[in-house]
Amino acid sequence: MKSPASICGAVRLGEDAVNGDGSTTKTDIGFGAQTRAVYAENPRLSKGRLFPETESPTRTPFQRDRDRIIHSSAFRRLKHKTQVFVYHEGDHFRTRLTHTIEVSQIARSLARALRLDEDLAECLALAHDLGHTPFGHEGEDVMHECMAPFDGFDHNAQSLRVVTHLEQRYAEFDGLNLAWETLEGLVKHNGPLLDSDGNPIGKFKGGRLPFAISEYADKQDLLLDTWPGSEAQAAAIADDIAYDAHDLDDGLRAGLFAVEDMREVPFLADILVDVDRKYPGLEESRRIHEIVRRSIxxxxxxxxxxxxxxxxxxDPKSANDIRMAGRGLVGFSDEMALAEKEVKRFLFARVYRHADVLAVRKLVARIVKDLFRKYQSDPELMPHPWNVGLGSLGDTETARRICDYIAGMTDRYAIEEHRRLFDDTPDLG
Known part of the structure; x- marks a missing residue:
């Protein structure tokens, strides 16, 4: 097995094997100019923005996108949105924001090693969870159930809706007006959404694409039938890596399972043997950290x-060659993919289906469902500006307005809204 240095060195020094003539592309605009491979996205060759803007003399388009995302309201709200544990359960558990930061760190590390555009990889990682509801996956599941008569709910599509419509900050356009490459990577970082005939595939096979994606496709072609660029693929696999690692960490620290329980997963058992051999008698908190960091x-x-x-x-000669490869190129080996599935199965049984977690999930599900039904019966209960112009909306548009409002809530705000509207808000403590 190659060492980390030799792996990265193979990327830096073995460019002849990738580019044919050893050539690289170097951006010379803005600060922090970097050398990148010819198959990486080049900000100078960006397909641009839906609403044309004068380019910045100090930042690349992807750097501007990253900054716009970080300064958005939706990004700030991530700090009070559940990852697995609701905010009241402890200050040291991950939130959507801390998860997002961890994903961006891993994505940027992958991009640097593979000579991709680091700013775009980081940008996609920072934006990937902007559409998540309060209360983690339980909130998303309930929202999908409530929206079932109205094309359902998908957090990835909602992220696109956030950055193209719901963020209303700029004088000249709704949304953040992000570059084409950012939007493309955000929508299809897990792979193409359509086949060559334009039919939905993957989890949308046999149905329709989510409203937010199909609506935006009428405005700008995001090549939904191709794979995304390498940077989006790096952000997607970084999400899996971060998710597995921090849920192991949080699950251990919450006492949902013990370190010794991990021996039932060969990948984790091997790491545990390595840690215990090198640091016999290590205190538990440090032992946990050593296991988690080695997993990453x-x-x-x-x-x-x-x-x-x-x-x-x-042997790609351009970023478009990556899109047309017909498969993802930045991901786990077959062996690691199997190991990672075992880790996920362990987490599902020991964390996500743990009695304590399920008890809280049941309570928060009720909060989201109650709010949706209450607003559906009387949309005027939503505050300004969400209750403006409701008379001109049909049932589907009203439901989507309600969905947008609830999906943007933090855990705390959802609980406060429930207390405002109901006398029997669940006690999550």
Whole structure:
């Protein structure tokens, strides 16, 4: 097995194998100019924005996008949105915001090793959860149930809706007016959404694309039948790596399972043996950290090694070659993919389906469902400006307005709204 240095070195020094002539593309606009491979996204060649803007003399388009995302209201609200544990359960558990920051760190590390555009990879990681509801996946499941008569709910599509419509900050347009490459990567970072005939595939097969995606597709073609660029693929796999690692960490620290329970997963058992051999008698909190950090490192190194091989085999000459490859190139090896599935199965049984977690999920599900039904029966109960112009909306448009409002809530605000409208708000403590 190659060391981390040799893996990264293979990317930096082995460019001949990837680019043919060893050429690289270097951006010379803005601060922090970097050398990137020819298959990386080049901000100078961006397809631009839906609403044309004068380019910044100090930042690339992807740097501007990153900054716009960080300064958005939706990004700030992530700090009070559940990852697994609701905010009242402790200050040291992950929130959507801390998860997002961890994903962006891993995505940027992958991008640097693979000579991709680091700013775009980071940008996509920072934006990937902007559409999540309060109360984590339980909130999303309930929202999908409530919106079932109105094309359902999908947090990825909602993220697109946030950055193209719901953020209303700028004088000349709704949304953040992000670059084409950012929007493309945000929508299809997990792969294409349509086949070559324009039919939905993947989880949308046999149905329709979510409203937010199909609506925006009428305004700007995001090539929904191709794979995204390497940066989006890096952000997507970074999400999986961060998710697994921090849910192990939070689950352990919450006492939902013990360190020794991880021995039932070969990948984790091997790490545990390594830690205990090197640090016998290590105090539990440090032992947990050593396990988690090694999990991240092994997965990251596997992705880099696999991506280097895939890219070398394809020999792409442009970012578009990555899109047209017909498969993802930045991801786990087959061996690591199987190991990661075992980790997820362990987490599902020990964390997500733990009695304590399920008890809270049941309570928060009621909060979201109550709010939706209450607003549906009397939309005027929503505050300004959400209750403006409701008389001109049909049932579907009203439901979507309600959905947008609730999806943007933090955990705390959802609880406060429930207390305002009901006398029997669940006690999550």
């Amino acid at each position: 490192t092994r997965m990251v190194e596997d992705v880099i090694r696999e991506a280097v091989g895939n890219i070398s085999e394809l």
